[in-house]
Amino acid sequence: MSKQPVTIEFSLPEWVNGYCMSYRATSNLSERMQFVIKAAQKNINLKTGGPFAAAIFEEKTGELVSLGVNLVTTQGMSILHAEMVAIAVAQKKLGTYDLGAENVASHELVSSTEPCAMCFGAVPWSGIRTVVTGAMDEDARNIGFDEGPKPDDWIFELASRGIKVIDKVERESAVEVLTEYKCNDGFIYNSRES
Amino acid sequence: MSKQPVTIEFSLPEWVNGYCMSYRATSNLSERMQFVIKAAQKNINLKTGGPFAAAIFEEKTGELVSLGVNLVTTQGMSILHAEMVAIAVAQKKLGTYDLGAENVASHELVSSTEPCAMCFGAVPWSGIRTVVTGAMDEDARNIGFDEGPKPDDWIFELASRGIKVIDKVERESAVEVLTEYKCNDGFIYNSRES
Numbered sequence: 001m002s003k004q005p006v007t008i009e010f011s012l013p014e015w016v017n018g019y020c021m022s023y024r025a026t027s028n029l030s031e032r033m034q035f036v037i038k039a040a041q042k043n044i045n046l047k048t049g050g051p052f053a054a055a056i057f058e059e060k061t062g063e064l065v066s067l068g069v070n071l072v073t074t075q076g077m078s079i080l081h082a083e084m085v086a087i088a089v090a091q092k093k094l095g096t097y098d099l100g101a102e103n104v105a106s107h108e109l110v111s112s113t114e115p116c117a118m119c120f121g122a123v124p125w126s127g128i129r130t131v132v133t134g135a136m137d138e139d140a141r142n143i144g145f146d147e148g149p150k151p152d153d154w155i156f157e158l159a160s161r162g163i164k165v166i167d168k169v170e171r172e173s174a175v176e177v178l179t180e181y182k183c184n185d186g187f188i189y190n191s192r193e194s
Numbered sequence: 195m196s197k198q199p200v201t202i203e204f205s206l207p208e209w210v211n212g213y214c215m216s217y218r219a220t221s222n223l224s225e226r227m228q229f230v231i232k233a234a235q236k237n238i239n240l241k242t243g244g245p246f247a248a249a250i251f252e253e254k255t256g257e258l259v260s261l262g263v264n265l266v267t268t269q270g271m272s273i274l275h276a277e278m279v280a281i282a283v284a285q286k287k288l289g290t291y292d293l294g295a296e297n298v299a300s301h302e303l304v305s306s307t308e309p310c311a312m313c314f315g316a317v318p319w320s321g322i323r324t325v326v327t328g329a330m331d332e333d334a335r336n337i338g339f340d341e342g343p344k345p346d347d348w349i350f351e352l353a354s355r356g357i358k359v360i361d362k363v364e365r366e367s368a369v370e371v372l373t374e375y376k377c378n379d380g381f382i383y384n385s386r387e388s
Contacts (some may be wrong), residue, residue: 004203004211004301005204005205005207005208005211006206006210006211006283007203007204007206007356008203008204008205008282008286009201009202009203009204010201010202011199011200011201011202012199012201013355014199014227014329015201016199016200017197017198017199017200021341032357057358060369072291072319073291076285076286076289076290076291076318077280077282077285077286077291077319078281078285078291078292078320079273079281079282079283079316079321080272080321085202087271087272087273087377088202088271088273089200089202091270091271092270092271094200095270096270097267097272097274098272098383100335109219116315116320117311117314117315117318117320118312118313118314118315119312119315120311120312120315121310121311121312121313121314121315121316121342121343121344122272122273122315124340124342125272125273125275125310125312125342126272126273127268127272127332131321137381146318146355148315148318148319148351149315149345149348149351150315150345151343151344152345153345154343157342157343161340169212172208188293189291194333
């Protein structure tokens with residue numbers, strides 16, 4: 001076995017930097033969501049991963065902190081859902097594993113689709129204060145993804161930890177991305193299908 | 195903004211390689227768990243992260259595929275729970291995001307403590323076929339960690355996806371690691387404490 005410590009790395013697709021530069025800070029949630037939904041669409045169009053994107057914004061100013069896209073099939077790790085990528089990038093950028101720390105602005109996660117069970121579980125650990133979602137769990141399931149077992153009262157569970165959820169923002173546009181992916185025979189990368 | 199794509203990396207602590215070389219493949223679950231519990235203890239002793247470890251084994255042969263330890267505070271990302279690290283390392287090593295794929299042996303995740311909500315959610319996506327746990331959710335909560343909202347029937351939810359759970363293996367030894375961490379004023383890194 002190599003003497004070097006094992007290092008794991010993953011990278012955002014090359015198009016992400018340029019795309020992020022097109023974003024202008026906005027207080028309008030629909031506009032923040034449209035930015036994220038278009039990123040999910042680009043991720044498919046440019047074949048850099050699955051039909052999901054998520055971004056972290058400073059809640060008050062709308063400044064973009066990080067954009068994540070689903071990288072499971074393209075970077076070979078099942079944990080690389082868009083929300084997980086966005087969280088990791090934001091924390092590295094800000095130099096803290098707690099986006100809700102005392103000296104840090106409030107942060108909001110905007111996700112093109114409601115988080116799956118893993119990403120939902122990641123939210124309380126991350127320090128995020130608000131979660132904004134587009135497509136719903138059932139929309140992802142309708143195209144074949146097993147989103148996993150979130151508790152039925154997942155919104156309440158986050159609320160009880162002081163984390164707000166605003167759902168169905170631009171849901172129709174978000175669902176279009178999923179539907180188009182499915183219609184173009186996009187690969188549905190659940191595991192253990194064999 | 196830099197023109198280079200954003201790259202995120204994290205590394206296992208330097209002691210992990212040498213420690214893994216001490217492992218001899220065993221079919222005995224308690225022995226696999228003791229290996230993992232000792233890793234959790236080393237992680238604290240050597241100050242490389244939180245009091246948690248998890249390893250992925252080939253279920254049948256007991257061959258060690260990956261060892262993960264909690265790296266949240268030491269590598270600055272809230273997603274770096276031991277199970278997430280073990281999953282990522284195993285998938286990179288085997289070159290697949292699906293540890294349950296057709297051409298791949300069955301894999302088992304052995305975790306010193308029952309997975310939190312995030313890690314529980316990660317299991318179905320990972321391809322793992324069996325989860326073996328030591329300390330229980332309540333043991334982690336007893337020392338102050340908010341393990342997050344898993345559904346009450348989390349074991350059933352995994353079973354319904356063909357994923358077996360074997361719990362409370364060497365629980366007492368696993369709990370000792372947590373208790374000692376707490377007694378030595380180990381930092382409890384929930385977020386949003388401010």
